[in-house]
Ligand SMILES: Nc1ncnc2c1ncn2[C@@H]1O[C@H](COP(=O)(O)OP(=O)(O)OP(=O)(O)O)[C@@H](O)[C@H]1O
C-alpha cells in the first residue's frame with residue numbers, strides 16, 4: 010500500500026490553540042510519526058472563540074453563520090494557514106504533506122438534533138497553503154445516525170496495534186483528557202467501543218480563569234492547595250449523562266460551574282480535577298470488561314491531581330494508568346496525528362467511524378476534499 014504524508018490540524022474544545030502533527034501512513038494501520046508543533050491562541054482570540062460559541066447557539070442549519078461568526082471563521086482559517094506555513098518552514102523539507110486534515114473549531118454539537126458545526130473554511134485553507142485539505146469530517150457520520158464524535162478511535166486502534174506485545178495489556182483504554190474527555194476501549198477480541206466520558210479540562214480552565222485570571226491550572230499547582238469536596242463531586246456525577254451507555258458525545262456547554270460555584274479557588278480546582286478522574290472511571294460501567302491499562306493523552310495528563318486520582322481509582326481495579334509518552338506515543342499530538350490519519354482515510358473512502366464508536370448505522374467514511382487550485 011502506498012504511503013501518504015499527511016498533516017493534521019486540531020483546534021479542540023479547550024480552545025487553547027492549534028496542534029499540528031505530521032505522519033506517513035497508508036491509512037490502514039501503518040503509521041510513521043513525524044514532527045509536531047503547537048501554536049497557542051492569544052487571550053483576545055480565545056475571547057473571540059468564546060463569542061463564537063455563544064453566537065452559534067442560534068444556529069439551526071449547519072452552514073448558517075450568524076452575527077460575527079463568518080468573520081471569526083475567516084480569522085480562524087487564517088491562523089491555521091499561518092500555522093501550516095510556520096510548520097512547513099521548519100519541517101517542510103523532510104515532511105512536505107500530500108494532504109492536510111483540518112478539524113476546525115467545534116462551535117455547536119447537538120447530536121440529539123443531528124447538528125454539529127465546525128467553523129473553518131477548508132477551501133480557503135487549501136488555496137492559501139497550496140495543499141489538498143480534507144475537512145468537515147463529522148457530518149457524514151451524523152447523516153448515518155452517528156453522534157459525529159469521537160472520531161479519533163480508528164487511530165487509537167492503529168496505535169494499539171503498533172504497541173510492543175509487552176506493553177499491550179488488553180483490554181486497554183485510551184483516554185483523551187482535552188476540554189472534554191473521551192475513551193476508546195480496545196478488547197482482546199471484538200470491536201472497539203468509544204464515547205465521550207465527561208468533562209475534561211474545560212471546567213477547570215473556566216474556573217481558574219474566572220477566579221484567578223489564568224487560562225489553566227498549570228501542573229495542578231492551584232489544586233495542590235485544595236481539598237476534594239465530596240458533595241460537589243457527587244452533584245456532578247449525579248448528571249444522567251453518566252448513566253447512559255455509549256455511543257454518546259458532549260457539547261462544551263453540557264456541564265457548567267454551577268455545582269462548584271460556592272467553593273474557594275483551590276478547593277474548586279482540586280474538586281474539578283476529581284470530577285474529571287471519576288467521570289473517566291465511570292465509563293467502565295458501560296464497558297463489557299474492566300480495562301487493565303489506561304493510556305492517557307491530551308493536556309489533562311499534565312494536571313497531576315487528575316492523574317493521581319485516576320491512578321488511585323484504576324489501581325483499586327488492578328489496572329495501570331500510563332501517560333501515552335511512556336509507551337513511545339505522543340500524548341500532546343495524538344489528536345492532530347489522528348486528523349492526519351483521518352484525512353488519508355477520507356481521501357481513500359475508508360470508514361472513519363463505526364457503529365460501536367459513534368452509533369452510526371454502518372461504517373461510514375466522510376470529510377470533504379478541497380483542492381488547492
Ligand atoms: N501543564 C499543564 N498543566 C495542567 N493542565 C494543562 C497543562 N497543559 C495543558 N493543560 C490542559 O490541557 C488543555 C489542552 O488540552 P488539549 O490540547 O488536549 O485539549 P483539546 O484538544 O483542545 O480538547 P479536546 O480533546 O476536548 O478537543 C488546556 O486547556 C489545559 O487545561
Ligand SMILES: CC(=O)N[C@H]1[C@@H]2OC[C@@H](O2)[C@@H](O)[C@@H]1O[C@H](C)C(=O)O
Pocket residue numbers: 021022115118125157158159160161162187188189190191205258259344
Ligand atoms: C464535537 C467535538 O468536537 N467533539 C470533540 C470534543 O473533544 C473531545 C471529545 O469532545 C471528542 O468527542 C471530540 O474530539 C475528538 C478529537 C474526537 O472526535 O475524537
